[in-house]
């Protein structure tokens with residue numbers, strides 16, 4: 254089975270993330286770039302399956318700037334067999350639709366039985382890439398799974414939705430996205446890190462994939478304004494000496510919050 | 512030629528598998544009415560669509576397109592996307608509004624990809640300027656406001672649940688059956704369905720005016736009840752940090768934060784929550800923030816309007832009594 258795992262590189266959330274107020278794009282210099290946490294969990298799902306099924310090939314794939322090889326090397330060190338990185342200045346600031354088109358084209362070129370992704374990335378929080386990719390590839394999408402069972406020829410799982418849960422299954426080839434309810438990813442070990450250096454690593458441009466980023470016939474989402482909200486200031490802080498509850502109740506009453 | 516108004520805004524009114532119109536539909540139609548003529552689409556199992564259409568008209572849809580599809584209960588996302596594509600062909604809307612729910616996002620994604628339309632996700636409001644419809648987003652946990660628009664064609668917008676207060680005036684039902692030709696796109700199969708049990712008398716977390724959230728500091732599922740007691744005293748919804756969810760005190764649907772629900776209530780009370788940046792991302796746009804934490808250095812105090820450094824197990828029961836006393 255050939256599994257492609259989509260891993261996005263995102264600004265580390267353990268730090269205040271910044272947007273460039275001119276372009277509306279992420280200010281990449283403001284934070285460390287790290288693999289998206291839920292994407293890493295998707296890789297863990299693939300690796301767990303590969304641990305039990307020797308005949309599994311895992312390809313990690315990402316669209317992004319020149320820091321992305323660091324993220325993909327980490328995925329190789331964790332155990333993926335090869336990596337595909339799509340990098341192109343023409344894709345700077347690509348919207349969700351264009352990113353999805355690029356990923357779908359790269360996935361088609363690589364070939365796959367199963368595509369695994371995170372349900373939401375921590376920066377864009379779009380949660381739409383997996384379904385865009387499935388639509389463009391013409392395959393079923395089982396999204397937002399909080400448990401996954403991969404078998405020969407099919408995938409099944411529990412899809413957590415707002416008002417309950419749904420059991421779903423799909424024949425392969427298919428796209429699956431998983432939630433943070435699935436286990437945390439393993440750490441790369443020394444052997445993995447050494448092995449990663451020799452693993453196949455492909456770098457592609459939009460052109461290689463037959464994608465015209467400037468195609469004006471397609472609707473694209475464009476940023477028309479960006480502004481920064483003033484940061485919140487701390488208010489009163491009291492230490493409880495037995496009467497904090499009473500003071501807090503007064504505060505709530507004064508502010509008509511009771 | 513379409514006989515729909517030039518300023519048509521197509522709204523996908525979400526209907527549950529059992530035929531209930533979701534609350535998000537009223538907000539979507541409210542938002543659409545601010546910027547154009549709200550035309551709603553209802554996609555439901557045969558026999559369920561007529562009732563749903565009647566409800567959607569009371570939310571303010573001037574016309575309701577009704578698509579009955581035998582496979583909505585068994586086939587994931589694709590029947591919704593197929594119906595939306597048919598409706599958009601008919602209506603030629605300026606924008607398409609869909610709930611940013613898990614199912615809504617998937618339909619929006621398939622529809623936008625299929626029709627090469629611009630997609631704007633998780634908007635908290637919409638407006639109109641000289642060039643057309645604009646989506647307003649609150650990003651990086653409310654640190655930035657970003658506006659987006661389509662380069663060409665309609666803008667497909669998913670709207671954050673609970674973010675829109677506007678409601679439109681009810682309209683007389685004008686329903687018309689929508690002819691949908693199946694795309695034949697491959698879909699995942701729905702093999703079962705469990706409805707979550709919700710506390711009957713408590714407000715829903717999304718869109719709640721008041722939220723009381725508990726964190727790891729609650730210590731156990733049994734003791735988490737204290738959060739619920741304060742919430743009930745205040746008439747608030749119950750939320751939680753991821754640490755509380757991971758520890759099993761409360762289901763994931765109550766998680767507030769970057770990978771959970773984003774809330775913007777009048778009052779947010781954080782009990783035993785340190786205030787990690789990923790938690791703050793989901794609540795720091797609250798009007799008033801109250802925190803109770805025994806660690807004076809906890810980052811939650813940096814954004815709290817009223818912070819109490821103390822043991823929540825001592826303070827919260829006293830607070831409940833004090834509030835009850837002042838209510839009298």
Ligand SMILES: Cc1cc2nc3c(=O)[nH]c(=O)nc-3n(C[C@H](O)[C@H](O)[C@H](O)COP(=O)(O)OP(=O)(O)OC[C@H]3O[C@@H](n4cnc5c(N)ncnc54)[C@H](O)[C@@H]3O)c2cc1C
Nearest residue numbers: 726727728752753754768769770771783784785790805823
């Ligand atoms: C990619 C990513 C996404 C994430 N998404 C989210 C998210 O959506 N939501 C979220 O919440 N977190 C999220 N997190 C996790 C986040 O980083 C924190 O780990 C989490 O918010 C911590 O929860 P907590 O404050 O309950 O626990 P802790 O940080 O352990 O804090 C517990 C607090 O309780 C206090 N306390 C203990 N006992 C008492 C007592 N008796 N009285 C008063 N105070 C007491 C302690 O002083 C402490 O400050 C995410 C992390 C990552 C990496």
Ligand SMILES: Nc1ncnc2c1ncn2[C@@H]1O[C@H](COP(=O)(O)O)[C@@H](O)[C@H]1O
Nearest residue numbers: 259315316370371373374379380381382
């Ligand atoms: N640029 C990207 N490169 C690789 N994978 C991506 C990219 N953007 C999104 N994804 C995948 O899609 C998932 C959901 O992302 P999003 O739709 O941005 O919230 C992520 O968890 C990734 O698996």
